[in-house]
Amino acid sequence: MDRVRVRFAPSPTGLPHVGNIRTALFNYLFARHHQGTFVFRIEDTDRSRFVEGAIEKLTSALEWVGIEIDEGYSAGGKFGPYLQSRRLDLYEDIASQMIAKGKAYVCNCSVQRLEQLRAEQKKAKLNPKYDGHCRHKNIPFKGLEQLSQQNAVIRFAAPQEGQITYNDKLRGEITFDNRQLDDIVLVKADGFPTYNFANVVDDHFMNITHVMRGDEFISSTPKHVHLYNALDWTAPEFIHLPIILNQQKKRLSKRDGSVYIGQYREMGILPSALRNFLALLGWSPKQNEEIMDMKQLIERFSISGITIHPAIFDLDKLIWINSQYIASLPGEELFNLAEPFMRSAGIDTSDIDLPYAEQAFDLLKSRLPTLQDAPERVGYFFHPPEQYEQEGWEKRILKVDHVQTYLSSFIENLKSLDCWNRDTVESCLRETAESLKVKPSILIHAARISVTGMTTGPGLFDILNLLGKEQVVSRMEKAIKKIAEQV
Numbered sequence: 001m002d003r004v005r006v007r008f009a010p011s012p013t014g015l016p017h018v019g020n021i022r023t024a025l026f027n028y029l030f031a032r033h034h035q036g037t038f039v040f041r042i043e044d045t046d047r048s049r050f051v052e053g054a055i056e057k058l059t060s061a062l063e064w065v066g067i068e069i070d071e072g073y074s075a076g077g078k079f080g081p082y083l084q085s086r087r088l089d090l091y092e093d094i095a096s097q098m099i100a101k102g103k104a105y106v107c108n109c110s111v112q113r114l115e116q117l118r119a120e121q122k123k124a125k126l127n128p129k130y131d132g133h134c135r136h137k138n139i140p141f142k143g144l145e146q147l148s149q150q151n152a153v154i155r156f157a158a159p160q161e162g163q164i165t166y167n168d169k170l171r172g173e174i175t176f177d178n179r180q181l182d183d184i185v186l187v188k189a190d191g192f193p194t195y196n197f198a199n200v201v202d203d204h205f206m207n208i209t210h211v212m213r214g215d216e217f218i219s220s221t222p223k224h225v226h227l228y229n230a231l232d233w234t235a236p237e238f239i240h241l242p243i244i245l246n247q248q249k250k251r252l253s254k255r256d257g258s259v260y261i262g263q264y265r266e267m268g269i270l271p272s273a274l275r276n277f278l279a280l281l282g283w284s285p286k287q288n289e290e291i292m293d294m295k296q297l298i299e300r301f302s303i304s305g306i307t308i309h310p311a312i313f314d315l316d317k318l319i320w321i322n323s324q325y326i327a328s329l330p331g332e333e334l335f336n337l338a339e340p341f342m343r344s345a346g347i348d349t350s351d352i353d354l355p356y357a358e359q360a361f362d363l364l365k366s367r368l369p370t371l372q373d374a375p376e377r378v379g380y381f382f383h384p385p386e387q388y389e390q391e392g393w394e395k396r397i398l399k400v401d402h403v404q405t406y407l408s409s410f411i412e413n414l415k416s417l418d419c420w421n422r423d424t425v426e427s428c429l430r431e432t433a434e435s436l437k438v439k440p441s442i443l444i445h446a447a448r449i450s451v452t453g454m455t456t457g458p459g460l461f462d463i464l465n466l467l468g469k470e471q472v473v474s475r476m477e478k479a480i481k482k483i484a485e486q487v
Contacts (some may be wrong), residue, residue, distance in 0.1 A: 001252050002209055003034075003035075003036055003037070003206050003207045003210050004030065004031055004035075004036025004037070004207070004209050004210060005031075005033040005036055005037045005206070005212050006028075006030060006036070006037070006038060006039065006040060006208065006212060007025040007027065007038075007039040007040070007041050007072070007202075007206065007211075008023065008027050008028075008039070008040055008062075008067075008205065008210070009022075009040075009041040009042070009043050009199070009202070010024075010042070010043065010051070011042075011043045011044065011046060011195075012042060012044050012050055012054035012055045012058065013046065013050065013054065014047040014051055015051075015053060015054065015057055015259065015260035015262070016057055016058050016061040016062075016253065016262075017259065017260065017261060017263045018244060018253070018260060018261065018278065018281075018313065019150050019214060020276060021061055021062075021065060021261050022212065022241070022244065022281050022282070023212065023213055023214060023241060024062060024065075024067055024277045025065065025067060025275060025278050025376070026212055026241060026279075026282075026283065026301075027212050028067045028068075028209055029279065029297055029301035029419040030210065030212060030301060030303070031296055031357070032298040032301075033069070033298050033301045033302070034186040036209075037068075037070045037071055038067070038068070038069060038070045038071070038072075039070065039071045039072045039077070039079075039082070039206060039228070040059075040062065040069040040071070040073050040074065040075065040082065040210070041072055041073065041082045041083075041206070042055055042073050042082060042083045042084065043082070043084050043195060043198065043202075044059075044077065044083060044084055044085050044086065045084050045192040045193050045198055046192075046196065047085075047190065047296075050200060054255040054267075055073070057185075057260070057262070057298075058072050058077050059073070060262075060302050061193065061261045061262065064106055064261075064271050065261070065264060065271050065274060065278075066271055066272070066275055066294055068313070076329055076389045078323070079205060079206040079207070080141050080173075080219045080376060081249075081407060084198050084202065084255055085192070087201075087202070088102055088144060088191065088192070088193075089191040090201065090205065091144075091187065091197065091198060091201060092143065092144045092174045092187075094194075094231070095141075095186055095187050095197075095199050096141060097153050098147045098154075098156075098230065098231070098232075099141050099154070101155070101230075102157060103157055103230040103231075103236070104139050104151070104154055104155060104156050104157055104186055105134060105135055105136075105137075105138075105154070105155055105157055106134065106137070106139035106140070106147075106152050106153075106154055106155075107130075107133075107134035107152060107154070107155045107183075107185075108134060108150055108152040109133055109134060110151070110186045111270065113133075113328050114130075117131060117147075120296075121239055122443055127180055128241050129180075129181070129182040129183075130155065130162075130182050130183045134155070135155075135183065137155060138361055139152065141154070144187065144191035145191060147187065147188075147190075147191055148189050148190060148191065149240075151189060152189060153185045153186075153187060153188055153189055154185070154186045154187040154297060155184065155185055155186060155231070156183055156184050156185075156197075156222050156223075156226070156227065157183060157230075157385075158181050158183050158184065158223070158226055159178045159181075159226060160178060160179065160234070161179070162178050162227060163175050163176065163177055163178060164176050164178055164181070164222045164225055165293065166221055166222060166225045166235070166238060166458070167200055167238070167239050168218070168221075168238075168239065168483065169210075169238065169239045169261060169303050170239055170240065170303065171240070171308055172305055174218065174221075174222075176222040177221075180222075180444055181223060181226070182239040183220060184196055184197075184223055185242045187199075194317070196223050196224060196227070197225065197227070198361050200228060200231075200233075200363075201226045203236060203363060204228070204231070204233045205462070207265075208236050209237065209241070209449055210235050210236055210237045210238075210239060211236045211237070211238050212239040212241065212453075213239075213240060213241065213243050214240065214243065215240040215242060215243055216243070217240060217242060218240050219249075220292070221238055225354065225360050229308055231442055237380055239303060239306070241282055241306065242282040242306070242307055242308055242309055242311050242445070243310050243311070244281055244282070244310070244311045244312075244313050245310045245311070245312055245313065246312070246313055247312060247314060247343075248311070248312070249312075252313050253355065258263070260475030261274075264318075266339075268341060268370035268371025268372035268373065268374070269318065269319075269322050269371075270325045270326065270337070271323035272293065272294070272325050272373070273321045273324075273325040273326075273369035274318070274322075275294065275297070276291060276292055276293075276297070276321050276325070277317065277318045277321050277322075279292070279297050279301075279311065280308055281311040282306055282311035283301070283305045283306045283307070284305055284307070284444055285300040285301075285305060285312060286300070286305065287300065289445070290321070291324050291325075292319065300305070313384075316371070319369045319370060319457055320369075322369060322370055323366075323368065323370075326365055326369075326370075326371070327365050327368075329365060330362075331358035331359060331360070331361040331362035331365065332354065332358040332360075332361075334361040334365055334368075335354070335357040335358060335360075335361045338361070338368075338371045338374035338378070339371055340372060341354045341371050341375060342378075342379070342382070343378070344375075346375075347375055347379055347382050347383060348382075349382070349463050352382060356381075357381075357382075359466055360378055360381035360382075360466060361374075361378060362460055363463070363466065364377055364381075364458060366458070367456075367457065367458070374480060377457075380412065380451070380452040380453055381453070381463075381467065382473050384471070384478065385451075385452060385453025385475070386473070387451075387453060388450075388453045388454075388482075389449065389454055389455055390477075391454065391455075392445075392449050392455035394447050396446050396448075397446060397449065397450075398483070398486060398487070400442060400446060403446050403483065404480055404483050404484065404487075405431075405436070405441075406433075406436055406438060406442065406443055406446060407443075407446055407447070407450060407476055407479065407483075408480060409432050409435070409436060410429060410443060410447065411476050411477065411478070411480075412430070413431070413432050414428055414469060414472060414473060415430050415473060417469065420465070420468065420469050421465055422462060422464075422465040423461075425465055426461040426462050426466045427444055429444065429461075444460050447460060447464070447476065448460050449479075450476045450478075450480075451463065451464065451471075451472055451475045451476060451479075451480035
């Protein structure tokens, strides 16, 4: 195999989403697996759909997910520029050569004529396509800048008979009838090339060896192969990735997660988790693993592992994968990652003791689906609960006879402890329960919700030990006052 060169070539027409970042990741893993080159190219020739700031957001999304750009926009390289709007001279030169060889022609059909043609074809139930009206008119080409004055475009003189076959590395040979194909527009009246034309020209001059993209391009590829043939160029290998569907087996929409990739960062998904999840959208390793870091993904990635069947976007699975990555982090690192979410929730982290925060997150990390859950799940380590889970409060406090007495006795026994650690606190609770002749579980549940405001969490004695005597006593006394107000 020649040295692998792949490209991620998005159009800056919106925000980066699951589909195009998945495509970028597959290209990147393939390139890295073969010690190849990952090229980042911007296809910005559709000026009517250009979105200001989209390029920067694409670049930021790649960086956040951990995809390193070897060559291309923002990285440079010997095949630049990597912004198609800065390559117009090259497209003009190739278009001129094609016209001179009879492989392309200038077309000045009016919009009205084209609309009438489509309407007639639709009425006759024919495949809508250009009828070649200008193919033999030999309208002179006066340069890209003159196209708008000529009210003209440049079209490809596509083969009109026979078939075109190309090989898809996943699907094998795919064949199209040339009679169903069109004399596609290569250069528009505004002087900018179309996607189909610029895509082929750039892939050739950038020495792209493999084109890995979504399967919506399967029907466009015969047009590209015809262009390669017309220019006597060797076409790259084609790999069309499976479509991504939601859990209802419908095309992924904004409601399902196809919106801006930054939303996952905002909801507290780790980039390593998102990368892992996206890698499994249409690919699986031979070892049938689910949790893989970047090094493992690169080692295991292969085209043979890509399926042709639709990939299902399962948000629950993404959150589960994220929880596995969170659980593996050291407490200090996790706190640093979660701190912005804590501050956004109104928790003052400016004076927090780092070793204390590290221990708190070590206790809770196996219970954190996302970083966004940190304020609710870990918050009680940094401030007393402002409210209590209603159902739990009623069940563990209000419906328990003499609960105030139980908690008061426990408080007094805690105050008398000379040594405060997990074991002494547990012994104190169990001895208190025994003296009161109640099950320890009654006191455990009452103490948990009094101190944390919640009914679930890490082991109670780990929580009490970390909070310390002063906080535990203060919070339980506050709970007793609340009980007195309600009974």
